[in-house]
Amino acid sequence: MVILVFPMAAIGDFIPFKTIAHYLFLADVNPSIRIENIAGNIIGFVPFGLMLPLLSKRFSQLKSILIATFCLSFTYEILQLLFELGSFDTDDLILNTLGGVIGYLPIKLFYIVFKKNGTIRSQTKGQ
Numbered sequence: 724m725v726i727l728v729f730p731m732a733a734i735g736d737f738i739p740f741k742t743i744a745h746y747l748f749l750a751d752v753n754p755s756i757r758i759e760n761i762a763g764n765i766i767g768f769v770p771f772g773l774m775l776p777l778l779s780k781r782f783s784q785l786k787s788i789l790i791a792t793f794c795l796s797f798t799y800e801i802l803q804l805l806f807e808l809g810s811f812d813t814d815d816l817i818l819n820t821l822g823g824v825i826g827y828l829p830i831k832l833f834y835i836v837f838k839k840n841g842t843i844r845s846q847t848k849g850q
Contacts, residue, residue: 742814764818772826792823
């Protein structure tokens, strides 16, 4: 039987929105650190949400982007925990997933606008 033991600092925070609230309302830290922590987690995953629907039709729905972005973010958080490269933080999962969704929105808007105008036509079998 293998028992994993992690230092408490590596485990981080499992309470949703605790870190976000701390940086937004409670922290007595430089505003640039607040922006780096919150916006950095969001901005870091925007390209993922932007590129995924362009690479595969499987990721053309918001639900699939949410799941894929959450899974990638969860993988990063677990790796941080296992290799003690940082700390596992539930708020990072939330912010990273939000970033993926924000990246997805321009692509979805593009398809809605141009499909409505007839510029993009769906391809069907046999044509």
